[in-house]
Amino acid sequence: xxxxxxxxxKVSDPWKDPAANGWDVIDGxxxxxxxxxxxDVVIIGSGAGGGVSAEILSQQGLKVIIVEAARLKxxxxxxxxxxxxxxxxYQEGAMRATKDAGMTILQGRxxxxxxxxxxxxxxxxxxxxxxxxxxxxxxxxxxxxxxxPWFAKMExxxxxxxxxxxxxxxxxxxxxxxxxxxxxxxxxxxxxxxxWNIGYCGMGCPTNxxxxxxxxxxxxxxxxxxxxxxxxxxxxxVIEGDTVTGVIVHPLQNDKxxxxxxxxxxxxxxxxAGGSMQSPALLLRSEAPDPKGLxxxxxxxxxxxxxxxxxxKEIAPYYGAPQSMYSDEFVFKHGVDGPAGYKLEMMxxxxxxxxxxxxxxxxxxxxxxxxxxNLAASIALLRDGFHEDSQGGRVELRDNGEPLxxxxxxxxxxxxxxxxxxxxxxxxxxxxxxxxxPGHHDAPYYKSWKEAKAGIASLDYAPTITxxxxxxxxxxxxxGQDDSHCTVNSDGSYKYLNGLYVIDGSVFxxxxxxxxxxxxxxxxxxxxxxxxxxxxx
Amino acid sequence: MDQGINxxxxxxxxxxxxxxxxxGSGLALLSGCAxxxxxxxxxxxxxxxxxxxxxxxxxVVMGPALAAVNASAEDGMKAYDDLLEGAxxxxxxxxxQLLDLLQLGAARWFLTGTxxxxxxxxxxxxxxxxxxxxxxxxxxxxxxxxxxxxPMHMAWYVKPxxxxxxxxxxxxxxxxx
Numbered sequence: 253x254x255x256x257x258x259x260x261x262k263v264s265d266p267w268k269d270p271a272a273n274g275w276d277v278i279d280g281x282x283x284x285x286x287x288x289x290x291x292d293v294v295i296i297g298s299g300a301g302g303g304v305s306a307e308i309l310s311q312q313g314l315k316v317i318i319v320e321a322a323r324l325k326x327x328x329x330x331x332x333x334x335x336x337x338x339x340x341x342y343q344e345g346a347m348r349a350t351k352d353a354g355m356t357i358l359q360g361r362x363x364x365x366x367x368x369x370x371x372x373x374x375x376x377x378x379x380x381x382x383x384x385x386x387x388x389x390x391x392x393x394x395x396x397x398x399x400x401p402w403f404a405k406m407e408x409x410x411x412x413x414x415x416x417x418x419x420x421x422x423x424x425x426x427x428x429x430x431x432x433x434x435x436x437x438x439x440x441x442x443x444x445x446x447x448w449n450i451g452y453c454g455m456g457c458p459t460n461x462x463x464x465x466x467x468x469x470x471x472x473x474x475x476x477x478x479x480x481x482x483x484x485x486x487x488x489x490v491i492e493g494d495t496v497t498g499v500i501v502h503p504l505q506n507d508k509x510x511x512x513x514x515x516x517x518x519x520x521x522x523x524x525a526g527g528s529m530q531s532p533a534l535l536l537r538s539e540a541p542d543p544k545g546l547x548x549x550x551x552x553x554x555x556x557x558x559x560x561x562x563x564x565k566e567i568a569p570y571y572g573a574p575q576s577m578y579s580d581e582f583v584f585k586h587g588v589d590g591p592a593g594y595k596l597e598m599m600x601x602x603x604x605x606x607x608x609x610x611x612x613x614x615x616x617x618x619x620x621x622x623x624x625x626n627l628a629a630s631i632a633l634l635r636d637g638f639h640e641d642s643q644g645g646r647v648e649l650r651d652n653g654e655p656l657x658x659x660x661x662x663x664x665x666x667x668x669x670x671x672x673x674x675x676x677x678x679x680x681x682x683x684x685x686x687x688x689x690p691g692h693h694d695a696p697y698y699k700s701w702k703e704a705k706a707g708i709a710s711l712d713y714a715p716t717i718t719x720x721x722x723x724x725x726x727x728x729x730x731x732g733q734d735d736s737h738c739t740v741n742s743d744g745s746y747k748y749l750n751g752l753y754v755i756d757g758s759v760f761x762x763x764x765x766x767x768x769x770x771x772x773x774x775x776x777x778x779x780x781x782x783x784x785x786x787x788x789x
Numbered sequence: 790m791d792q793g794i795n796x797x798x799x800x801x802x803x804x805x806x807x808x809x810x811x812x813g814s815g816l817a818l819l820s821g822c823a824x825x826x827x828x829x830x831x832x833x834x835x836x837x838x839x840x841x842x843x844x845x846x847x848x849v850v851m852g853p854a855l856a857a858v859n860a861s862a863e864d865g866m867k868a869y870d871d872l873l874e875g876a877x878x879x880x881x882x883x884x885x886q887l888l889d890l891l892q893l894g895a896a897r898w899f900l901t902g903t904x905x906x907x908x909x910x911x912x913x914x915x916x917x918x919x920x921x922x923x924x925x926x927x928x929x930x931x932x933x934x935x936x937x938x939x940p941m942h943m944a945w946y947v948k949p950x951x952x953x954x955x956x957x958x959x960x961x962x963x964x965x966x
Contacts, residue, residue, distance in 0.1 A: 259961035332960030335947030338875055345875015347940060353932045356939075450961055458963055508877065570957055603955045604947035607854075608939050613919050618853035621946065625956040650879040693923070693931075716931040 253625070254568040256450055263459045266471055267326035275474035279324065280483030280503030286514045291317040291479070292787060294499050294519040296486040296534065299365015300772035301756030302525030303465030303473075304406070305780035309523075310476035312784040317517055318470070318478060319501055321485040321508075321526075322362045326466065330456035334604045337455035341369050343529075350645065354661040355555060356608075356721040362456070363482050364466030365527060367769060370723070371453050371574040371600065372442040372462055374412040375766035376403045377774070380588045384638060389732030389761040392742040399774050406773040410443040410463040417449055420572025422598045425561065425628040427577045429679035430596070435581040440597075442573065443769070451571040451600055484515065487653075489522060489538040489752065496522045496752040521787060523744075523753045525776075528552075531758040532647040532728035533655035541748040546739050548647030550730050551657055552763040553722035554633040557669040558599070558609060558691030559676035560620075561628045563684065569627055574600035575767075582632075582675060583765050589639050592668030594632040595765060596676065601629045609719060611693060630680060632672030634665060637727065637762030644763075647728050657725075661715040669720065670713050677704040691719030724768050731759035744779035755779050832866075834873040834881060839888050840866060843937070845907040849915040850938050851945055857954045865945055872944035884940075887933055900930045 270277040292314040295302045302318060310316045325340050338346035341362045348357040360366030377399065385391035406412070419427060419439075430437035443463040453462055460467045474480060483504045490498035498518040502510040524531045532548040540547065579596040586593060603624060610620045636642045645659025673690035678701055680688045687697040688704060692711055698704035729746075731754075732738035739747055740759050746752040755776045757768050764771055829837040847869065848855070848862030855865055873881055890896045894904040902921040903910070910918060922934050945951050953959055 253958070255958040256961045257959040260964050261961050262964040262966050264966040328965055331963045333947075333949070334952065335871070335944075338872075338943075338947065340875070342875070344877050344880045345872065346943070347872070347876045347880050349936075352928070353936050452960060458961070507874075602947075603952040603957050604943045606955075607942035607946045611935070611939060611942070613850040613923075613938060614916065615853050617850070617942065618857070621854060621942075621955045623956075650882075652879055654877050654879040656879065693935075712926075714926075714928075714931075716928060716935055 253566060254571050256571055259450070261448070261458050263327060265326050265328040266460070266467060267324070268328060270474070273474070276479040277324070277474070278479065278481045280481055281323070281505055281511065283484070283503040283513045283515060284511055288516040288518065289317060289479070290518045291315040292519060293521045293523060294319065294517045295523045295525055296499060297365060297525035297527060297530065297756060298363050298470060298480070299360065299465060299525065299527055299756065300367050300769050301527070301776045302523070303364065303367065303469035304773055304776040305523050305525060305755050306473035306478055307469035308777060308780040309784050310473040310478040312788055314784060314787055316473060316478040317519070318473065318480045319484050319486050319499065319517065320363050320480065320482045321504065322482060323506070324363045324482045325456065327456070327458055327460050330458040332452045332455050332458055334455060334602045337369065338604070341456055351648070351656055351658040352660060352715065354715045354720060355553060355659065357553070357657070357725060358721065358723040359527065359529070359725050362466070363480070364464045364470060367464035368456055368466050369454050370767070370769060372444055373575045373578070373597070373767040374407070374410070374441045374443050374770040376400070377771040378583070378765050380584055381762065381764050384588055385732065385761050389730060389738055390734040391732045391761065394742060394775065399778065402774040402778045403770060406770065406777055410468060410773070411445040412441050412443045412770065414439040414441050415573055415576045417573065419576040420451070421565070421567045422569040422572070422600070422628050423575065423577040425567070425680060425683040426579060426596060426598050426630060429683035430579045430581065432682035433679060435579055435679070437577060437579045440576050440578050442576070447573065449573050451574055453574050454600060481515070485510070486526065486534055487537065489534065489540060490516070490518075491538060491540065491749065494748070495750040498522065521751050521753060521783060523755050523783070525756040527756050528725040528728045528758045529647050529655040529657055531754060531756055533649060533653070535729070536647070536649050537653050540746070542739060543748065544736065546730065546737070548728050550637065550644045550761065551647055551659065551728040552636045552644040552726045552760070553659065554724040554726070554763050555636060555661070555665050555669070555720050556631050556633050556722055557672050558719050559630045559673060559680060559688055560610065560691070561630070561680035561683070561685035561688040562623055562697065563626050563628060564686055566625050567628045568625055569601040569629055570624070582672070583635065591671070592634040592636065592639070592642065592664060593765065594634050594668060594672045594675075596679070597631050597633065599629040599631045601627060609691065609721070611719070628680065628685070630676045632676055633724070634668045634672065635763050635765045636665070639664060644727060661718070661720060665720070666713040666718060669718055670708065673708055674705065677701065677708070693717035693719070724763070726757045726760045726763050726768055729754045729758040730761045732761055743782050753779070753783055832870045835866065835870050838892060839885070841908055842888060842891055842906070843869070845910065845915060846937070847941055849912055849919060850941050854945055854951065854954070858950050865941065868944040868948055869941055872940055884936070887936055891933075900925070900933045
């Protein structure tokens with residue numbers, strides 16, 4: 253039996269004493285007086301978009317202030333406790349869901365953003381997706397040939413390489429299943445350096461091997477003189493005439509409630525990089541001009557469905573690099589804009605996530621919980637946003653200004669889910685599963701592929717009972733030169749305000765068909781570099 | 790199957806459900822069932838009426854899981870309360886709206902199939918209520934069941950002792966350098 257519980261992990265934390273590094277780090281929890289700070293650029297959010305922008309802009313000699321709502325938490329505190337990770341490193345304590353509870357959303361809320369908790373999969377954006385953006389939304393200068401140098405730059409910066417170790421047993425299921433079916437399968441490129449292969453990417457890497465923003469771009473920006481204010485929520489943009497001149501920030505207490513103080517940040521340029529949902533919500537709270545009412549629309553999730561296989565041999569889905577094998581066999585099988593295509597990957601499973609997803613109650617739920625050591629969990633990420641029946645969700649504000657995503661689960665997604673369930677069950681039986689169950693409230697474990705096919709044909713594919721979740725929130729501030737559908741230009745500038753730039757995954761006109769981090773890194777590097785040039789003139 | 794009619798039917802039910810949530814919690818407020826006196830003693834978020842409402846349900850949903858480590862339904866409720874710490878005020882408000890609604894007999898009948906409060910039902914009756922509730926085809930009942938029970942599992946099984954009871958040996962040991 254695999255057991256890492258006695259493995260000691262002792263690694264030094266570069267954030268142990270920020271002041272000793274010469275870093276200007278301000279803890280919002282200590283701010284009780286109103287104050288005003290000035291910089292060349294204020295960056296709202298410290299994740300994939302904000303981190304990359306902060307490094308590039310500060311390296312050009314610009315004074316940068318980074319604002320982050322989350323409290324600083326670093327490797328000394330990354331103790332691999334699942335509950336503490338959800339509480340401290342995820343939006344809404346990992347209880348975020350779409351408005352009608354149809355899809356659960358795992359999105360990071362950390363210094364370093366989702367890069368602190370993602371599973372490290374790093375893919376370049378597919379040509380098909382970038383061509384679709386160019387043809388349908390007038391996205392300019394972001395075709396694959398133009399972006400490839402930016403991807404190469406970020407791959408080098410974050411040590412992105414195909415994983416060289418053998419896959420863990422969970423990912424080996426995908427490899428064996430796809431090989432048996434003759435389907436495409438390949439090794440996932442990961443942003444790690446000296447990875448211990450223990451499996452806790454989703455809880456904050458305890459060894460600092462994951463090349464998240466927390467240990468790469470943010471330290472470099474601070475070395476270059478940037479200021480980080482954490483535990484501080486960007487509340488509203490300061491808009492004077494048709495120009496953004498700053499941001500009103502509310503420092504937060506430990507309980508995420510405002511301390512009551514106001515910090516006003518003034519800058520020549522404001523970059524919103526809070527990620528999808530957060531960036532559109534900031535514009536909505538600020539009542540930013542939006543003549544066509546597009547802000548917050550076309551928010552996409554890669555709606556993700558599940559299949560659980562039980563094996564005779566131990567799988568230990570909680571240990572080892574969480575994602576190392578994938579299949580693109582079905583991503584563009586029916587064209588770019590046909591029925592939903594899907595990418596196949598595996599999902600790491602720890603007891604909390606497993607039981608929440610598997611659901612049920614009483615003895616049945618308990619029996620499934622106890623099967624965890626022999627469980628393999630496959631996932632299919634549906635490409636949303638490429639078809640007229642796939643318009644994504646809309647970000648709204650709750651009464652208190654928090655974002656809420658209204659994204660009803662429709663027949664287009666349910667059809668894609670049914671097909672993906674069939675694919676995953678076929679794959680897991682081909683990999684030797686004893687029994688497999690799709691993520692559906694009404695589905696039992698099936699004992700054979702034949703039984704599964706018949707069972708799935710009789711399932712009611714309806715919202716809520718069909719298990720769907722997301723770890724990829726994208727869009728909401730659509731990029732492109734087509735003003736009738738887009739609010740952001742291809743260089744990241746907001747169409748209706750001067751001085752405001754959107755540099756995060758919010759700008760994607762559709763979902764991607766791949767895990768989003770490298771796309772965010774590449775486009776952010778390109779647009780932050782352009783912004784640095786514009787501001788340095 | 791005519792998918793168009795199916796979807797329209799669903800949307801109508803969804804709108805009805807949202808209206809019921811809004812008016813139902815309003816009614817609960819008026820009838821005094823949802824008086825917000827703040828958190829119950831020993832809890833950070835759940836109010837006394839939530840404890841009375843949910844503890845019996847936690848006992849049945851999580852029963853075998855709790856028994857495996859000699860824990861009580863109250864321990865399950867405390868874990869649930871801990872989970873809410875990470876949530877935002879808006880997340881908690883949505884949950885409380887649903888709990889307020891379930892204080893009303895008519896809403897319990899609509900959502901779960903029984904007028905009786907959970908506290909008045911035996912374990913066997915609660916098992917039957919959960920079975921009936923699970924089989925409901927209206928979207929708001931499905932939302933309510935998932936919205937209430939999914940966090941119960943997550944809340945309980947992230948506790949290290951509960952986690953190890955699934956066969957998970959636990960994480961490596963972090964030692965400060």
